[in-house]
Amino acid sequence: MYKHLQTSPEAILAIENFNLPSSFDFGKVICPVMIVCDFKNGEWGALNMIPYQTISLDPTCKVFHYGQEIFEGMKAYGVEDKGPFLFRPEENWSRFNLSAERMGMAEIPKDIFIEAVSGMADYNRDFIPNNIGESLYLRPFMIATDNHLGIRPSITFKFMVLASPSAEYITSDYVKVHIQREYARACPGGTGRAKTGGNYAGSLKASMEANKLGFHQTLWLDALHKESIEELSGMNFFAVIDGVVHTPKLTETILDGITRRCLIKIAQNLGYEIKESHMKISELLKQIEDKSCTECFMCGTASIIVPIAELCETDGTSYSLTYSKGQVAKQLRETLLGIQEGRLEDTEAWVTTLL
Ligand SMILES: Cc1ncc(COP(=O)(O)O)c(C=O)c1O
Structure with missing residues (x-):
């Protein structure tokens, strides 16, 4: 079903062992898996779903110093046992690449981006909260990963997707x-x-x-x-x-x-x-x-x-x-x-x- 997405047995186990907390606000609870894909030598590598974990980066990594970073915000919906649905994911993909172009970063092919966000919603479907207004917030992002202190554009990048079962961002009505x-x-x-x-x-x-x-x-x-x-x-x-x-x-x-x-x-x-x-x-x-x-x-x-x-x-x-x-x-x-x-x-x- 997926052309690019590879899912490790550890990722599947992490999903099986995860329980959705009974209460969550926006962006605090994070799903037990994440997606990682690296760009080097002018091409995108494997699209992997792995257990959620910290990532290790060299302190000279460009993103730390020059802020070469972009992100998107989107949601998967699964209210009242309907769905899961994604809403206009191609629009997030095209804006992601518009941001990449402006920030001198590698653009990402549509099929990789769409598989990444669909795969996260699909594998984490049990963690999509089901009350009206709640959703699984998806956060695709990309950082510059060259290890070098010079101010020049990176030629290596890391693309990732996180997912967060979330309530509405703003709850007050005033x-x-x-x-x-x-x-x-x-x-x-x-x-x-x-x-x-x-x-x-x-x-x-x-x-x-x-x-x-x-x-x-x-x-x-x-x-x-x-x-x-x-x-x-x-x-x-x-x-x-x-x-x-x-x-x-x-x-x-x-x-x-x-x-x-x-x-x-x-x-x-x-x-x-x-x-x-x-x-x-x-x-x-x-x-x-x-x-x-x-x-x-x-x-x-x-x-x-x-x-x-x-x-x-x-x-x-x-x-x-x-x-x-x-x-x-x-x-x-x-x-x-x-x-x-x-x-x-x-x-x-x-x-x-x-x-
Ligand atoms: C600065 C800014 N303006 C507007 C929006 C609303 O954009 P969208 O409706 O695509 O979420 C966002 C959120 O992404 C934003 O960060």
């Missing part, structure tokens, strides 16, 4: 978002469109400061003028203004979210007008004040869709959306999750069933 007017997440010509660790490392100080101020997430604005809304540190942004669903138009500094793309399609199918444009924060705040903006929400694979209750300035000024019932976000979330979990008809052929 999210306060900090409008970040000092730092920038991504700049023109930079790596914002790639899913590379450095983008996230650079966002952490802002998230620490937001937390200290009592806020939960950071809203990033464009680096040059600090005026156009871009996205959150791990999610895309939407607003409902006069009944129209708005989202920032993609630029090279915004991650092209797969959830974002699905929501645009779902909203259109539900009859909403969609507008992708440069959204000015100053205008949005006025629209929240005059109540023409009735909802703001954020979306991503891990978090699904989370309504924003308040947009906040550093000095504590708050623009509240708590009067809104978040009906559009709720409808989009129920539709998307219903499709992902096989509870609603998959009219767009987004879902792959693992046999």
Whole structure:
């Protein structure tokens, strides 16, 4: 059934001996196996599933010094004894290679990537939690493994996939978002469109400061003028203004979210007008004040869709959306999750069933 994936007897034993804990949050419990595939001499080697274990790397390994690293986030669903399903895995594969290209790393063939993520969902199917909103979170990633302290691109890489039975990423339904007017997440010509660790490392100080101020997430604005809304540190942004669903138009500094793309399609199918444009924060705040903006929400694979209750300035000024019932976000979330979990008809052929 698998052309590339090789599974060791130790991996099978590790799966047999694993028990899914009764409680887990997001990303803490890790499945007992992992996938490893090395790139050297210009080609990808064997795709192996082995017991979960630490990996040994030379301290000069390039990833430690120059951050040549990329990753993806995706989920396998198995709610109410349906599935297991993967959701648009080819989209994660193509974004992975887009990130690889931007970071000067080896691209990975589609069949290797898809076998790796399918194999992890397949062999770990008993560890897919089965309540609505829960899933097996899959984390494909790749690191640069040349042992050399010079600043130059690696020519060897390690691709791996981990799996984590997970609850929803954000469980609170009251999210306060900090409008970040000092730092920038991504700049023109930079790596914002790639899913590379450095983008996230650079966002952490802002998230620490937001937390200290009592806020939960950071809203990033464009680096040059600090005026156009871009996205959150791990999610895309939407607003409902006069009944129209708005989202920032993609630029090279915004991650092209797969959830974002699905929501645009779902909203259109539900009859909403969609507008992708440069959204000015100053205008949005006025629209929240005059109540023409009735909802703001954020979306991503891990978090699904989370309504924003308040947009906040550093000095504590708050623009509240708590009067809104978040009906559009709720409808989009129920539709998307219903499709992902096989509870609603998959009219767009987004879902792959693992046999
Ligand atoms: C910076 C950033 N924006 C947006 C998203 C949402 O992307 P997706 O919907 O593909 O998970 C993510 C999550 O991967 C992200 O890290």
